[in-house]
Ligand SMILES: Cc1ncc(C[n+]2csc(CCOP(=O)(O)OP(=O)(O)O)c2C)c(N)n1
């Protein structure tokens with residue numbers, strides 16, 4: 300083994316560096332847990348995008364200083380326990396019904412910031428009706444739509460967003476669009492509805508995409524304050540466990556397969 304030992308001078312410099320770094324002041328902190336994100340272990344699988352998406356919502360809430368005024372609605376899916384991670388008022392909705400529940404909350408408490416947090420199975424399958432009608436009515440809340448192309452919680456069944464040829468437990472030979480239909484680009488569909496104000500597609504697979512996703516969430520809350528109507532932020536994510544990949548492979552697969560089919564960017568944005 301060819302181990303390089305440090306010279307006395309390098310050794311001293313290293314010691315100095317450690318000493319400097321150990322003095323942690325408000326000015327030199329570059330990364331910290333954001334207050335709205337509860338300091339606890341998450342149940343999500345390693346490398347799953349849900350945790351990143353939660354953090355972004357929490358950071359935006361803290362930056363806008365709206366923790367006491369925000370109400371989240373999480374229906375069924377892997378994020379059913381989101382109330383354990385976000386230190387805000389949370390409401391659990393039945394599978395697919397988040398947009399209906401959020402409608403009720405926002406109408407009764409219009410001064411609150413309301414958002415739903417829904418998977419693709421939840422939003423684009425069982426909850427299609429509630430979602431489309433809430434968006435068509437222009438209900439003034441934010442929908443955070445987590446598109447991982449599969450039913451995560453229940454063990455990897457085909458979702459409306461499953462890609463052509465993609466394997467799932469209910470399409471073991473790959474999704475055949477002749478018998479199973481084409482993937483539903485529900486975000487593009489929702490963007491056509493007059494009630495929606497801002498509709499965008501983001502991802503959390505890379506630092507630059509994470510920053511863009513956060514900016515989209517922030518903008519949506521700002522539009523909500525101005526009573527502009529429904530905003531929807533799709534976040535294309537991975538599901539390493541049901542895609543049967545490790546986290547790094549799943550992010551690569553997402554880039555190579557999900558993003559060409561679900562291109563990132565604004566689909567509907569205000570003209571001003
Ligand atoms: C009325 C009803 N039907 C079906 C289920 C079973 N179920 C629970 S979660 C889920 C799919 C969740 O997938 P998705 O919304 O994509 O979220 P993910 O788990 O991938 O984050 C299903 C079908 C249920 N809980 N309630």
Ligand code: SF4
Pocket residue numbers: 342343344346347348349377447451452537538539540541
């Ligand atoms: S099953 Fe998939 S979506 Fe659910 S926590 Fe695990 S990786 Fe995330």
